[in-house]
Amino acid sequence: MSQSPRRQVRELVLQALYAVETGDKGPEESYDSLLSDIKLSDDNIKFGRRMIRIATEKREWAEEQISALAVNWKLERIATVDQTIMRLALVELEFMVETPVPVVINEAVELAKKYSTEQSASFVNGILDAFVKRQPRALGSE
Numbered sequence: 001m002s003q004s005p006r007r008q009v010r011e012l013v014l015q016a017l018y019a020v021e022t023g024d025k026g027p028e029e030s031y032d033s034l035l036s037d038i039k040l041s042d043d044n045i046k047f048g049r050r051m052i053r054i055a056t057e058k059r060e061w062a063e064e065q066i067s068a069l070a071v072n073w074k075l076e077r078i079a080t081v082d083q084t085i086m087r088l089a090l091v092e093l094e095f096m097v098e099t100p101v102p103v104v105i106n107e108a109v110e111l112a113k114k115y116s117t118e119q120s121a122s123f124v125n126g127i128l129d130a131f132v133k134r135q136p137r138a139l140g141s142e
Contacts, residue, residue: 005040005041005044006044006047006099006107007107007110008038008040008044009040009044009045009047009048009051010048010051010088010107010111011111011114012031012034012035012038012048013031013048013051013052013055013088014081014084014085014088014111014115015030015034016028016030016031016034016052017030017052017055017056017084017087017088018080018081018084021080021084027052027055027056028049028052031048031049031052035048050096051088051091051092051096054091054095054096055087055088055091058087058091058094058095059087061094062086062087062090062091063075063083063087065090065131066078066083066086066087066090066127069127069130069131070127078123079116079120081112081115081116081120082112082116082120082123082124085108085111085112085115085116085124086108086124086127086128088108088111089104089105089107089108089124089128090128090131092104093128093131093132093135094135101132104128105125105128105129105132108124108125108128109121109124109125112124112125
């Protein structure tokens with residue numbers, strides 16, 4: 001089974017933002033170079049660019065959310081890939097509300113399983129679930 005175009009975009013965005021963390025390139029430049037190998041619709045490419053822009057602009061906000069929700073965990077103790085996955089999901093939940101809440105959480109958990117560990121997937125799920133339960137949007141999501 002091939003993965004959905006949106007999941008491909010989320011993976012590319014994750015890879016681009018992770019490249020920034022490792023000091024490689026800027027997020028847009030990384031995204032563009034990753035796109036060269038993949039065929040996506042203009043809408044999906046724009047979705048990814050928007051996600052990168054918002055994730056970059058709202059990084060501090062997202063890190064504050066993670067810090068508040070990750071009880072007994074300092075942000076610097078959380079693996080970079082897990083932080084990046086959670087930041088992406090948090091900005092999508094808060095600022096890209098066209099995606100249904102369960103889809104955002106599921107995509108983040110799947111990214112954690114693929115790029116991190118099963119334990120990370122559970123941790124990511126717990127943080128995102130706690131965030132959603134605090135949000136007014138969650139009331140109508142199910």
